[in-house]
Amino acid sequence: MREVAIIAFGQTPNRRKELHRNDAEMVAPVVAEVLKGVGLSRRDVDFTCSGSSDFLAGYSFSWVMAIDALGAWPPIQESHVEGEAAWALYEAWVKMLCQEEIEVALVYGFGRQSMSSPREVMVLMNDPYLETPLWPDTISQAALQARALLDAGLCTERDFAEIAVRNLRHAESNPLAQLSGRPDPDALLETPTIASPLRKHDCPPITDGACAVLLAAGDRARELCNRPAWIRGLAHRIDVQALGRRDLTHSHSARLAAEAAGAIGTRVDIAELHAPFTPQDWILQRELEITEGTVINPSGGIHQGNPMMGAGLVRFGEVAARIIRGEADRGVAHATQGPCLQQNMVGVLEGE
Amino acid sequence: MELNDHEEALRGDHVLQYPYRRATGPILGRFFTEIRDHGRLLGMKTAAGKVLCPPVEVDPDTLEDLSVDDLVEVGPAGCVTSWTWLREPRPGNPLERPFAWALIRLDGADSALLHAVDAGSESAMRTGMRVVPRFCDERSGGIRDIACFVPED
């Protein structure tokens, strides 16, 4: 199988609200940065794929406007996923496996969720007949999953708080983090619930941002990058959508994706988990069989910044960046979309 | 004159609205019709003998199309399999006072339905508690014909 690697990663600083730039204007400097970092120009990119959401952007075909950031002249080969950009990574990877002439691919994601209410907008992903008409916001849905874990005796609310604490502590070494710090878990547990048992620290922040990665194949990757982060396995699976038909203490699709990607029972130095809510971090650790030696979310994970539609791609970028810099040899990256870990992508990245 | 992004961009209120008129198909159509006309809840019996409520159109195991003839009555009471207390209701929610979201497995069903429980207070909520539907006086055919669920007593 053709070898494909992530050779570069860039993202905007995570911020609560983008006050100056629209989507194309947010994407342009990030794309310029990743290309410049490896000495490539836009003409060296053979395929481009992006991830974003029209509903988050507020108008249809919103991803088309972002193409203005790419300098698409002469016309480029390009695709888009209406959703999390990690799935754009998947599309680019599959294409590179199949098409020899694609040596370099650009993948980017973006979103300005601060403009609307993501707690409601993302409910458009629920069943339009049976669930969306009630407008069960995303925090409430995640809370149903949290309650299931508590009821099963698998977790306590303190376990959830400790996950937030770990992420925020790691975020202190992330210069682009929106949030970081060393809160006391007991103090966090004193704060009021939003949708019980979830409290503010259990939930993702609102973040506007854009991110990009470059993929390259085989020797081209070795030419462009001293230590490419090779994609040894990449897979995604999806659970049934309805919450009432799933065992919410599990994410079977995460498990199956991890197995298919070769992430189970293998030693990894780092794991970046796309867990918007703390209980989901716990579930993913179990499904991916993350062991004690693995550092989870060295970037700070979602709690330091959640640039929705790019946050999953950022997980892949963060693992790749650490491999490229020689700070890790092998890592697992995870991305999710859909309610309560419905759809999951898992990848194993490794440096030579 | 220089173009730069020093100044904050202009902002304005924008609403994205769509009317959406969604065909239900025969199975959800019958499900909603029974709620509207008779205050009855139906589940779909699958080849494996499981009853799924809300009903499904395709058998999850055999992938065969299911039929309205396989719909069976469930509930009306059921039991809460998970819940969360929402202290501040959101726009469009079934209730305007604090309430619980719950997954409710109706009697006779093997899966759960998502809806609101008007329990009055968080302390009244418990996984395993029994609830019954409260139907709207005016019903138009849809999941909101069930105003909410309430504790059975």
Added chain:
Amino acid sequence: MADAQKPVTYIKTPIAIHYDYSIGTGSSTFMRAIREGRILGSRCPDTGKVYVPPRLSSVETASPMSELVELPDRGVVYTYCIVNIKFYDQVLEIPYAYAYIVLDGADSAIMHLIQECSVEEMRPGMRVQAVWKDPSEWTESLENIRYFKPTGEADLPIDTIMNQIRKKSYA
């Protein structure tokens, strides 16, 4: 109580999502200027092409654009369409024409209404001039220009103009 009605065959599920919508720098620059009655574009440092409204980066080359250019409120019709459908609160009488207009000195077109011209007279190459609202009514909107009208001057060879624009493209 529900009476005997026809079986349910559809449900209505309207959505309305509210945005505190931010238009970004290029469009804000344009809107702030048009509030003062000025039309701005930005020039690509690689091709020299002037884009209206301005953008932070060149559409064709991705280079950052920082040079702003002021454009006159007159230009040439590139292409147009005749509208025969009334929209929800449209006050215009149908049929009417909407056109892509290349302002003098611009290398991209803006879209606007054409009035004071019968649809039969619409043609590419027609010279047009903006008709503005009273300045006291100006806001951050292209609607400060009510419409464009023909100037009566001789047509310009729009295909020649467009070919010259195309040649500037970074190839």
